[in-house]
Amino acid sequence: MSLALVALALAASVLAILAVAMGYVLGWANRKFHVAVDPHVELLQAALPGANCGGCGYIGCSEYAAALAEGNTTVGLCAPGGGSCAQKLADILGVEVQESCPYRAVVHCSAHTHQRLQRAGYEGERTCVSANLVAGVQGCTYGCLGLGDCARACQYAAARIVDGLSTIDYDRCVGCGACSRTCPRNIITLVPFKAERMMVVACSNQDTAADVRAVCEVGCIGCKACVRVAPELISMDGALPAINYDHYNPEEAEALESVLEKCPRKRYLFVGKPTPEDLAAVEHEELPEAVTADFKTTVDDTEWRG
Amino acid sequence: MDKEGPTALERFINGVLPENPIYRQLLGMCPTLAVTNAMKPAVTMAAATAFVLICSNIMVSLIRRLLKPHLRILVFTLTIATFVTIADRFLAAYVYDMSKQLGPYVPLIIVNCLIISRAEICASKQGLAVATADGIGMSLGFGLGLASIATVRELLGSGTWFGIHVLPAGWPNWGIMALPPGAFVTLGLLLAVVEWGTRRRAATGIWRTVRMLWSWRHSPASSSSS
Amino acid sequence: MKEERNKGGYIGQAWLVILLALLYGGGLAGVQTALSGRIQQNKKAETYEVIPDLVAGADASRTEELAIRGENGKDSRAYKVFSSDGSHIGWVLPAGGSGFADRIDLLIGLDPEVSTITGLYVLDQKETPGLGDNITTAGFRDRFRNAPTSQPLAVVKADPSRDNEIRALSGATISSESVAAIVNNALANCRGPLQGLTAQAGPERQRLVEPAR
Amino acid sequence: METLTGLILIFISAALINNFVLHYFVGICPFLGVSRRVDTAFGMGCAVTFVISISTMLNWMFTSFILRPGAPLPAWVWRTAGGNPQTQLDLSVLSYIIYIFVIASSVQFVEMYVRKFSPPLYKSFGVFLPLITTNCAILFASLEVLKHMQDPANLWSLPQALTLALGGGIGFTLAISLMAGIREELDLCDVPRPLRGAGIALIVAGIMAMAFMGFTGVEKGVETALTSLLR
Numbered sequence: 001m002s003l004a005l006v007a008l009a010l011a012a013s014v015l016a017i018l019a020v021a022m023g024y025v026l027g028w029a030n031r032k033f034h035v036a037v038d039p040h041v042e043l044l045q046a047a048l049p050g051a052n053c054g055g056c057g058y059i060g061c062s063e064y065a066a067a068l069a070e071g072n073t074t075v076g077l078c079a080p081g082g083g084s085c086a087q088k089l090a091d092i093l094g095v096e097v098q099e100s101c102p103y104r105a106v107v108h109c110s111a112h113t114h115q116r117l118q119r120a121g122y123e124g125e126r127t128c129v130s131a132n133l134v135a136g137v138q139g140c141t142y143g144c145l146g147l148g149d150c151a152r153a154c155q156y157a158a159a160r161i162v163d164g165l166s167t168i169d170y171d172r173c174v175g176c177g178a179c180s181r182t183c184p185r186n187i188i189t190l191v192p193f194k195a196e197r198m199m200v201v202a203c204s205n206q207d208t209a210a211d212v213r214a215v216c217e218v219g220c221i222g223c224k225a226c227v228r229v230a231p232e233l234i235s236m237d238g239a240l241p242a243i244n245y246d247h248y249n250p251e252e253a254e255a256l257e258s259v260l261e262k263c264p265r266k267r268y269l270f271v272g273k274p275t276p277e278d279l280a281a282v283e284h285e286e287l288p289e290a291v292t293a294d295f296k297t298t299v300d301d302t303e304w305r306g
Numbered sequence: 307m308d309k310e311g312p313t314a315l316e317r318f319i320n321g322v323l324p325e326n327p328i329y330r331q332l333l334g335m336c337p338t339l340a341v342t343n344a345m346k347p348a349v350t351m352a353a354a355t356a357f358v359l360i361c362s363n364i365m366v367s368l369i370r371r372l373l374k375p376h377l378r379i380l381v382f383t384l385t386i387a388t389f390v391t392i393a394d395r396f397l398a399a400y401v402y403d404m405s406k407q408l409g410p411y412v413p414l415i416i417v418n419c420l421i422i423s424r425a426e427i428c429a430s431k432q433g434l435a436v437a438t439a440d441g442i443g444m445s446l447g448f449g450l451g452l453a454s455i456a457t458v459r460e461l462l463g464s465g466t467w468f469g470i471h472v473l474p475a476g477w478p479n480w481g482i483m484a485l486p487p488g489a490f491v492t493l494g495l496l497l498a499v500v501e502w503g504t505r506r507r508a509a510t511g512i513w514r515t516v517r518m519l520w521s522w523r524h525s526p527a528s529s530s531s532s
Numbered sequence: 533m534k535e536e537r538n539k540g541g542y543i544g545q546a547w548l549v550i551l552l553a554l555l556y557g558g559g560l561a562g563v564q565t566a567l568s569g570r571i572q573q574n575k576k577a578e579t580y581e582v583i584p585d586l587v588a589g590a591d592a593s594r595t596e597e598l599a600i601r602g603e604n605g606k607d608s609r610a611y612k613v614f615s616s617d618g619s620h621i622g623w624v625l626p627a628g629g630s631g632f633a634d635r636i637d638l639l640i641g642l643d644p645e646v647s648t649i650t651g652l653y654v655l656d657q658k659e660t661p662g663l664g665d666n667i668t669t670a671g672f673r674d675r676f677r678n679a680p681t682s683q684p685l686a687v688v689k690a691d692p693s694r695d696n697e698i699r700a701l702s703g704a705t706i707s708s709e710s711v712a713a714i715v716n717n718a719l720a721n722c723r724g725p726l727q728g729l730t731a732q733a734g735p736e737r738q739r740l741v742e743p744a745r
Numbered sequence: 746m747e748t749l750t751g752l753i754l755i756f757i758s759a760a761l762i763n764n765f766v767l768h769y770f771v772g773i774c775p776f777l778g779v780s781r782r783v784d785t786a787f788g789m790g791c792a793v794t795f796v797i798s799i800s801t802m803l804n805w806m807f808t809s810f811i812l813r814p815g816a817p818l819p820a821w822v823w824r825t826a827g828g829n830p831q832t833q834l835d836l837s838v839l840s841y842i843i844y845i846f847v848i849a850s851s852v853q854f855v856e857m858y859v860r861k862f863s864p865p866l867y868k869s870f871g872v873f874l875p876l877i878t879t880n881c882a883i884l885f886a887s888l889e890v891l892k893h894m895q896d897p898a899n900l901w902s903l904p905q906a907l908t909l910a911l912g913g914g915i916g917f918t919l920a921i922s923l924m925a926g927i928r929e930e931l932d933l934c935d936v937p938r939p940l941r942g943a944g945i946a947l948i949v950a951g952i953m954a955m956a957f958m959g960f961t962g963v964e965k966g967v968e969t970a971l972t973s974l975l976r
Contacts, residue, residue, distance in 0.1 A: 003565065003828060003832055003834060004561075004562075004565040006822065006823065006826045006828065006834060007561045007564060007565055007834055007836075008557075008558050008561035008562060008565070009561075010561070010819060010822055010834070010836065011557040011558065011560055011561035011564075011836055011838065011839055012553075012554050012557035012558040012561065013557070014557065014811060014836060014839060014843075015553040015554065015556065015557035015839065015842065015843070016550055016553050016554045016557065018553065018843060018846060019546065019549050019550045019552075019553035019846075020546075020550055022846065022847075022850040023546035023549060023550065025850070025854065026546075026850060026853055026854065026857075027546070029854055029857050029858070030857060033857040033858060033860065033861035033862075034861075035860055035861055124935075125933065125934075125935050129933070130933055332777070332943055333774075335770075335773035335774055335777065336770055336771055336772070336773050336774070336881045339770040339773060340769070340770040369548070372548050373548070374548065377546060377548065377549055379849065379875075379878065380549055380846075380849050380850075381548065381549060381552060383845050383846070383849050383878070384549070384552055384553065384556060384842065384845075384846065385552070385556075387556075387841050387842040387845045387846075388556040388559060388560060388842060390841060391560055391563070391838060391839075391841045391842060392559075392560070392563050394841070395563055395564065395567045395571070395838065396567065398567070398571045398574065399567040399570040399571050399574070400570070402571075402574035402575075402578070406656070410769075410885060410888045410889070410892070413841050413884070413888055414771065414881050414884060414885065414888075416841060416845050416884060417845070417878075417879050417880065417881045417883075417884050418881075419774050419879050422879055463661075464661075479662060481660070481661050481662035481663070482955075484661040484662075485660070485661070485954075485958065486767055486768055486770065486951075486954040486958065487951045487952070487954040487955040487958065488951070489770070489951075489954075490947050490948065490950045490951030490954055491947070491948055491951035491952075493947050494940070494943070494944045494945070494946070494947030494948040494950075494951065495944070495948070497943050497944045497947065498937075498939040498940045498944040499939070501938075501939040501940075501944065502938075502939035505938070505939065556842060557839065557842075560838045560839060560842065561838065563838070564838035606898045606899060607898055608898055630964065630965070630968075632961065632962050632965070633961050633962075634763070660961070706962055706965060710965070
């Protein structure tokens with residue numbers, strides 16, 4: 001037979017045999033090495049938003065789904081998913097949703113640039129993590145640097161730098177905790193929001209009164225007035241008061257109001273969704289019309305992976 | 307395929323400049339660095355990649371309905387490997403010295419991320435016309451990228467362009483340009499230049515022409531069926 | 533039920549892969565038979581074009597390819613070169629070895645008695661551009677012409693005093709030494725067998741053998 | 746003795762002198778993409794070394810029995826088919842398709858195996874495995890082996906092919922880990938706007954390639970040293 005014919009037949013048959021062999025081996029391996037994946041996990045993962053934001057304390061949605069399947073975590077931890085997602089998870093697992101309040105980010109500093117004293121002219125890299133390495137960049141060694149690491153880290157554009165201070169937009173914040181992880185000074189914590197607006201300690205300076213007054217016009221001087229007013233709610237953590245949110249009861253407003261008047265530096269703030277009065281205050285300002293990107297390519301928003 | 311999916315013309319324009327495989331998507335880096343020490347090998351590689359990319363896009367979009375999800379990658383690789391072997395044998399037969407100079411980089415087109423990603427993103431989902439247009443556009447963009455890097459490296463490296471002496475004889479040839487470090491640095495700087503160019507997007511005229519094409523495609527009068 | 537379909541079906545599932553494998557295997561074999569003739573031609577032509585330059589007065593089309601067993605037990609190819617009137621006028625010996633950066637492949641032209649080198653050609657090299665790759669220039673290759681093969685070639689920086697010394701390329705000493713080393717190895721390995729073949733062919737004119745198609 | 750020096754030479758040349766990434770430009774996509782942090786880079790390097798060894802071993806077997814000119818299988822088939830012994834039937838045209846087929850299947854097999862038997866290992870570098878099928882370094886190693894199997898006189902044995910694969914893999918891990926270390930420092934530096942991301946990574950890779958170029962020519966020195974040492 002001619003060389004061409006035999007070559008053709010041999011080539012085709014070698015490839016076909018290889019395909020069959022590999023198909024068989026892979027099929028066998030697929031069955032043999034089949035990892036017993038709990039069917040629930042896929043269903044749970046489908047119900048989760050899949051943002052892998054870490055708000056539930058697990059590395060990603062798949063981790064949270066696996067933990068849910070094993071049943072050693074509660075249903076409502078998914079901050080971005082919110083109530084609807086919690087309900088879906090509960091249906092899959094057949095448990096009822098216990099009421100768990102959403103966690104939101106809170107910045108424990110409220111001094112704007114003009115209120116911070118002894119600020120050095122910092123010309124380095126415009127990121128908090130770099131500025132934090134420089135010793136005398138700012139009088140207060142605890143407070144917010146205002147260079148926007150948290151704003152960059154937030155997937156939901158909830159954290160913004162307003163006049164040098166990181167402020168959280170509670171309409172957008174889902175409590176994923178990305179900002180609290182990136183802040184080099186660790187002054188952003190996640191607080192369980194039992195009500196629309198919660199009272200928080202808006203300072204994290206642990207120094208004595210004299211040092212605080214030297215570096216900040218509004219910092220908490222640790223005078224313990226608040227602890228005397230509401231001992232079971234507030235306790236001193238070093239030189240700084242800390243609210244115990246388990247005992248925090250949003251209904252009994254008068255106790256909270258009394259703490260507010262007693263505090264000489266007014267460092268107890270109510271943070272949360274804007275109240276009707278706030279909205280009325282900004283009624284007359286017209287909003288900048290949203291500029292839509294004129295020429296978008298699929299490449300622009302893909303995270304570059306080389 | 308749903309009607310408002312990308313039309314053939316849009317995929318073609320996208321492939322050449324806005325989503326240029328080398329400068330914007332950073333795909334197919336291995337051949338880009340390896341063969342661009344002179345124009346002739348770069349153009350040959352671009353032609354070979356074009357042939358493989360277009361044929362594999364056509365083939366994949368033909369059999370896209372039969373594909374099983376978990377065997378998808380295996381089928382793509384087999385198809386691409388076949389067309390690469392055909393291209394390699396064709397080069398060895400008709401352009402032997404170029405095939406010797408390109409050496410192992412012609413078979414390496416098989417694992418060129420550009421071709422597999424186009425097969426995955428576009429060809430296995432779109433119709434024949436869109437897939438072919440995308441193939442042509444992407445290979446044109448890839449060729450453009452290769453040619454630009456090869457021009458810089460050959461001019462600085464040996465003062466020639468396609469072998470013709472362009473720079474004056476007094477030009478000291480930068481031997482480094484033909485060597486690996488030259489390749490890395492040239493590509494890095496060119497990426498920076500393109501990045502800087504696209505940043506000043508509104509000003510440069512080129513984007514106005516592309517936007518005009520883009521708006522022309524949107525207007526109903528001209529929406530030809532893809 | 534998922535288990536069932538999977539067990540019986542994993543070859544069934546892969547029917548598309550097998551079908552494509554058959555199709556592509558056939559296609560490639562077809563392409564191979566169509567183009568292999570031309571590729572063989574190119575490979576052979578690459579060596580045959582150079583033979584007239586290596587052995588003066590050679591007629592490339594009459595060259596005959598032989599397989600000889602070298603002293604180190606490894607057999608390699610050798611080309612018996614005939615002039616246009618059919619008389620045996622020399623040998624061409626392919627040789628290869630490690631150069632400065634990567635492998636270097638050479639063709640060495642020798643006279644029938646394998647006593648002097650009549651020419652040298654560099655087939656393939658990846659030496660440093662601008663320095664090492666000057667070994668392909670005629671200037672360097674001609675330095676090997678008429679060098680004796682009795683004792684190994686030595687590479688010297690200054691002007692060669694004895695006839696088996698070759699002047700090195702400025703700035704590419706290691707490349708020059710590598711080329712000389714490759715030539716020495718090839719000659720030491722194949723000089724005996726080649727001389728044997730010439731002697732065995734003997735004085736009468738070598739009958740002309742149709743060169744391998 | 747001679748084969749030992751040969752193996753050491755192949756290893757050193759694949760790992761340092763002709764480094765897969767910095768000399769032959771293969772495996773650049775993961776080299777630029779995954780080298781953000783040293784631990785992920787090292788994980789990627791180990792995954793590549795592991796897969797490159799397995800696939801090169803399998804591909805060596807296919808090459809030596811089917812693909813090389815004058816391989817036993819086509820010769821036997823050609824004899825039984827009664828073809829004249831003058832011409833030779835060789836299947837080298839199938840080499841690319843068989844190599845990539847073996848690589849894709851072995852990556853899938855390794856992924857299933859690692860997922861079943863060592864979940865922690867799978868958690869650390871399992872995510873890289875699908876990325877490896879489109880990695881040029883794996884195929885390049887098999888192509889190098891094929892290049893050395895063309896001349897029936899001096900064929901490469903399995904140890905030699907395996908050493909090349911291991912050397913290449915370790916060279917790749919070395920280059921990608923060095924790159925990751927440098928790029929972690931780069932995050933705190935003030936890189937000009939257009940150079941951010943790929944631009945600066947390539948320039949740093951260029952400087953690293955220049956450093957690795959210092960190794961060319963070391964092979965001859967090592968060769969002479971080893972031969973004199975072992976004599």
